[in-house]
Amino acid sequence: MSNILTSLPIMTAPEPTLVELEGIARKLRFKLVQMSHKAGTPHLGSALSCVDILVAAYWTTLKVDPKKADDPSRERFILSKGHAATALYATLAERGFFSRDLLENFAQHGAPLAEQPAPNCAPGVELATGSLGHGLPVGVGMALAGRIQKRDYRVFVCMSDGECNEGTVWEAAMFAPGQKLENVCVIVDYNKWQATGRSNEVMALDSLAEKWKAFGWNTTEVDGHDISALSRLLRNVPDNSGKPVAIIAHTVKGKGVSFMEDDNNWHYRIPTAQEVDAAKEELGLV
Amino acid sequence: MRNAFAKQITQIAQQDERVVLLSGDIGNRLFDDIKAKCPGRFLNCGVAEANMIGMAAGMAMSGLRPVCYTITPFLTYRCMEQIRVDVFYHHVPVVIVGTGAGLSYASLGATHHSCEEMGMLRLLPGLSVIAPADEWEVRAAIKAAIAHPQPVYIRIGKKGEPVVHQAEPQFTIGKAIEMLHGDDICILSAGTVLPEAMSAAKHLAARGVSTRVFSFHTVKPLDEAVLSEVFSKCKVVATLEEHSVLGGLGGAVAEWLADHSPAKARLIRFGTPDEFLHETCEQEHAREKFGMTSTAIADRLQAAVT
Numbered sequence: 001m002s003n004i005l006t007s008l009p010i011m012t013a014p015e016p017t018l019v020e021l022e023g024i025a026r027k028l029r030f031k032l033v034q035m036s037h038k039a040g041t042p043h044l045g046s047a048l049s050c051v052d053i054l055v056a057a058y059w060t061t062l063k064v065d066p067k068k069a070d071d072p073s074r075e076r077f078i079l080s081k082g083h084a085a086t087a088l089y090a091t092l093a094e095r096g097f098f099s100r101d102l103l104e105n106f107a108q109h110g111a112p113l114a115e116q117p118a119p120n121c122a123p124g125v126e127l128a129t130g131s132l133g134h135g136l137p138v139g140v141g142m143a144l145a146g147r148i149q150k151r152d153y154r155v156f157v158c159m160s161d162g163e164c165n166e167g168t169v170w171e172a173a174m175f176a177p178g179q180k181l182e183n184v185c186v187i188v189d190y191n192k193w194q195a196t197g198r199s200n201e202v203m204a205l206d207s208l209a210e211k212w213k214a215f216g217w218n219t220t221e222v223d224g225h226d227i228s229a230l231s232r233l234l235r236n237v238p239d240n241s242g243k244p245v246a247i248i249a250h251t252v253k254g255k256g257v258s259f260m261e262d263d264n265n266w267h268y269r270i271p272t273a274q275e276v277d278a279a280k281e282e283l284g285l286v
Numbered sequence: 287m288r289n290a291f292a293k294q295i296t297q298i299a300q301q302d303e304r305v306v307l308l309s310g311d312i313g314n315r316l317f318d319d320i321k322a323k324c325p326g327r328f329l330n331c332g333v334a335e336a337n338m339i340g341m342a343a344g345m346a347m348s349g350l351r352p353v354c355y356t357i358t359p360f361l362t363y364r365c366m367e368q369i370r371v372d373v374f375y376h377h378v379p380v381v382i383v384g385t386g387a388g389l390s391y392a393s394l395g396a397t398h399h400s401c402e403e404m405g406m407l408r409l410l411p412g413l414s415v416i417a418p419a420d421e422w423e424v425r426a427a428i429k430a431a432i433a434h435p436q437p438v439y440i441r442i443g444k445k446g447e448p449v450v451h452q453a454e455p456q457f458t459i460g461k462a463i464e465m466l467h468g469d470d471i472c473i474l475s476a477g478t479v480l481p482e483a484m485s486a487a488k489h490l491a492a493r494g495v496s497t498r499v500f501s502f503h504t505v506k507p508l509d510e511a512v513l514s515e516v517f518s519k520c521k522v523v524a525t526l527e528e529h530s531v532l533g534g535l536g537g538a539v540a541e542w543l544a545d546h547s548p549a550k551a552r553l554i555r556f557g558t559p560d561e562f563l564h565e566t567c568e569q570e571h572a573r574e575k576f577g578m579t580s581t582a583i584a585d586r587l588q589a590a591v592t
Contacts, residue, residue, distance in 0.1 A: 072349060119376045127347075131371050137337045138372055141344020141352075148306060148326055148350065168368070171337035178332075 016059055021227045024094065025055045026283045029256040031090040031103065033279045037271045039107035041115050045254040045266030046160065047087040049191040049224075050079070053158055053249055054091040056230035057187075063153070066096040069123035075153045076142050078127045080135020081160035081189065082116040088125065089113050097124035133166025135159060136186060140176050143184040154237050158187045162194025165203050170215070177216025182238035185245040186217065189224060191253035193264045209248045217246035224249025257282055287443040287478070288316060288385050290421035294428045295353060296320040299327055304349065305432060308342055310335050310356030312385070339365045342380045343372035351379055351432055357391070358384030358400035358441055366406060373437050374410045381431045387417070387441035388477060388528025392563065392572040400441070401558040404476075405533020407439050408506045414438045414459050415506040417477035417527065417535075420450045423503055426457030434459060443478040450480050450501070462509040468498035471587050472516040472551070476502050476527040476535040482573065483526050485580035486587065495588055505535045513542055517549035522590045524554045526578065531557040554590060556583060 016024070028051050036044040054077075058064075062075045079088040086106065093100045102122060105111040112121050116130030127138055139157040146153050163169060176184055190208060192199055200206045212219040218241045222229050230249065237245045253267075254260030257279045271279065280286050296319045299305040306327045307320055321328045331338035335356060342352035354361060361384045362369070373380045384400065391398035408415050416431070416438065418424045424442050431438035438459070455463050462474065466487050475483040480501050487497035498520065500512060505527075516523050525536040536555030543553055558576050565575065573579055577586065 128371070128375055131367060134340055134368070134372055137340025137368070138344035138347070140337075141341030141346075142348050143344075144329070144341060145345045145348030145350050148345075149348070168336045168340060171332075171334035172340070175332060175334060175337055175341070179329075 018228050021055055021059055024059060025051050025227065026256065026285065028055065028087070028090045028094060030280055030283050030285050032086045033257065033271055033276055035086045035090070035103060035106050037273065037276045040270050041086070041107050042268040042270065043083040044269070044271065045193070045260055045264065046081060047084040048255050048257065048260065049251045049253045050081065050084055050087050050158060050189040051255070052225045052227050053187050053189060053230060054079075054087055056227045056234055057156055058091050058095045060231040061234040062156070064124070066124065069097055073151050073153055076126050076139065076155040078129070078135040078139050078155070078157045080129055080157050081132065081163055082129025085116050085129075088117065089122070092122065092124040095124075098122050132160070132163040133168040136169055136172040140172050140181065140184055143176070143181050144179065146183060147181070152183070154183045154185065156185045156187065156234065156237075158189060160194070161188055161190045161192065161199040161205055161208065162202070164188065164205060164208065165194070173212065173215040173217065176244045180242050181244050182240075182242065185234065185237040185247065186212070187247045187249055189251050190248055191251040193253045193267070195267055212246035212248065216243055218243040219246040219248060221248045221250065224251035225255055287418070287421050287424050287447055288313070288445055290424045291355070291383060291385070291428060291442060292316045292319070294425040296323060298428065298432055299324045302351065302432065304351040306345060306350050306352045308338050308352055308354045310338055310360060312356050335360045336365045336368045339368035339380070339382070340372050343368070343376060343378055346373075346378035346380050347376065351381070353381040353383060355383045355385065357398060358387040358403060359398060362400065362403040362407060369407070370410055374413060377412055377436065379435050380437050381428070382437070382439045383428075384439070384441045386444045388443075389558070389563070389569050389572040390444045390478070392567055392569045396562045396564070399563060401528065401530045402533065404441065404505050404529050404535070405537060408533065408538060412436060413506060414504065416440045416459065416504050418442060418503055419475065419478060419480035419501045420447060422449065422451040422454045423457065423501065426454050427503065430457055430459050441477065447478045448481045450484065460504045460507045460509055462500040462502045462504070462512045464498070464500055466497065466499040468496040470496045470520060470591055471522045471524065472498040472500070472520045473524045473526055473583070474500050474502035474535065474539065476505055476525070476529070479526055479528050479573070479578060482578060482580045482583060486583035489580060489584035490588060493584070493588055495591060497587070502535060505538055508538055508542055510542070513539065514546070517543065517546065517551045520551045522554055522587060523551040524556060524583070524587055526556040526583065528573075528578070529557050530560060531555040532560055552590070554587065
């Protein structure tokens with residue numbers, strides 16, 4: 001077991017090993033399956049898709065202190081694909097922003113954590129999302145605010161590929177490089193599906209990396225389930241190219257549970273108790 | 287009015303480092319002063335209004351006081367969801383300033399008219415909707431908006447509007463300004479159409495009808511104290527605005543009246559009808575077409591009280 005992350009900048013959390021990070025990701029994935037089952041909420045495939053991105057960001061990259069979630073100098077992570085909120089909630093709870101107990105009544109009547117995040121619903125949730133195409137403009141605004149206020153924080157925005165259908169994504173994508181805004185990074189969770197079809201068939205989304213490059217972003221494609229590769233790219237922001245950074249993360253919808261992987265029925269399906277048990281076994285948590 | 291806006295926002299930005307002006311690629315040379323005096327705090331956001339509103343929300347969430355400025359329909363209709371979700375749902379202090387509001391750009395066609403946006407925006411929880419009457423009210427409204435730690439929408443004209451006030455009036459969001467005293471009729475005027483109301487009151491006075499006039503600059507929240515008073519004392523209360531009679535000041539007052547009836551006064555609404563203006567014409571002709579000139583207002587109101 002080698003510690004691949006010894007060159008990290010000063011972090012408030014101990015530096016985990018790759019094996020530990022992969023263990024966290026498996027634990028989170030099972031939590032998402034449990035939450036979906038218990039609350040009867042959909043979008044499990046979408047949530048499983050972005051887990052490794054969240055783990056790389058929250059355990060290896062972001063300069064955040066869970067005890068000071070409102071620190072004006074904190075680094076920001078916006079999960080713009082708000083339908084995958086369980087992934088954000090479970091990540092924030094595991095990372096210590098709030099008690100894991102909050103996950104237990106997720107989406108229940110009166111609970112703080114709704115199916116998609118409300119404003120200030122819990123420490124660490126930067127933005128109420130759920131309507132797609134909002135995270136990047138707001139994130140670019142946060143990054144500009146950092147520049148104006150002479151704070152050197154970075155802003156990371158994770159979007160879905162379906163979200164790239166939205167025109168506001170491309171308005172912001174054109175604006176940020178025009179401002180030479182280096183402290184903003186987009187991660188596209190490119191799982192090749194949107195709600196009701198293949199994302200490359202609904203709109204001409206392939207050549208996604210070329211699109212971001214053409215818009216002026218320093219763009220890299222990566223295996224979106226390779227935590228160490230994701231971590232290297234995320235930690236390298238800003239990369240001194242004078243450009244914002246786009247990471248096209250090739251992912252699998254439903255990643256980690258074989259019978260959910262790349263099956264778009266899991267955009268809406270709710271796992272049964274038997275399926276929860278099967279997922280637990282597959283994730284090596286039995 | 288836009289010159290007054292540019293001067294005032296420059297003054298405020300010099301004193302308040304949180305203030306950032308975002309423009310949707312308009313105002314050629316208008317903002318040279320703020321660019322020079324407040325480097326980095328003027329951003330031409332291009333012809334991408336929805337992104338501008340989203341960015342402004344992100345800035346406000348990070349402690350800044352962004353002011354978004356461009357032509358009214360593009361800033362409001364086009365960005366309704368960004369305004370609703372990014373700004374209002376998060377309830378962050380973004381000031382949205384639409385220029386060329388109402389029929390200011392009558393000659394440019396209905397793409398540039400905004401006779402429905404107050405009705406749309408008024409529905410958003412917690413929004414202040416302000417329609418200043420002249421450049422003095424623009425200056426005062428901007429100051430009040432920056433001092434108000436919540437979202438504010440201000441609709442202004444373009445340039446060369448008549449100046450009604452002699453100096454900057456005492457201005458409070460939600461408090462109408464009394465312009466003329468009178469007993470029989472009360473005209474509540476929102477926005478740059480106020481001179482028509484003032485002139486109509488003079489016509490009516492000459493005909494023996496005493497008319498009170500308010501600059502009812504805040505369409506939300508309504509000045510309920512004034513409404514209670516005028517609906518209990520006058521015979522007719524009229525609303526006047528370069529906006530549809532649906533949803534704007536007239537609509538808001540009608541809603542208020544429904545909750546506060548019976549009232550002594552009846553309500554008459556002056557504004558644009560429930561239709562697009564298809565005719566090629568200047569602002570003054572558009573007002574004429576829709577019965578919003580001083581003589582048309584006076585005639586209709588006189589008939590209502592006699």
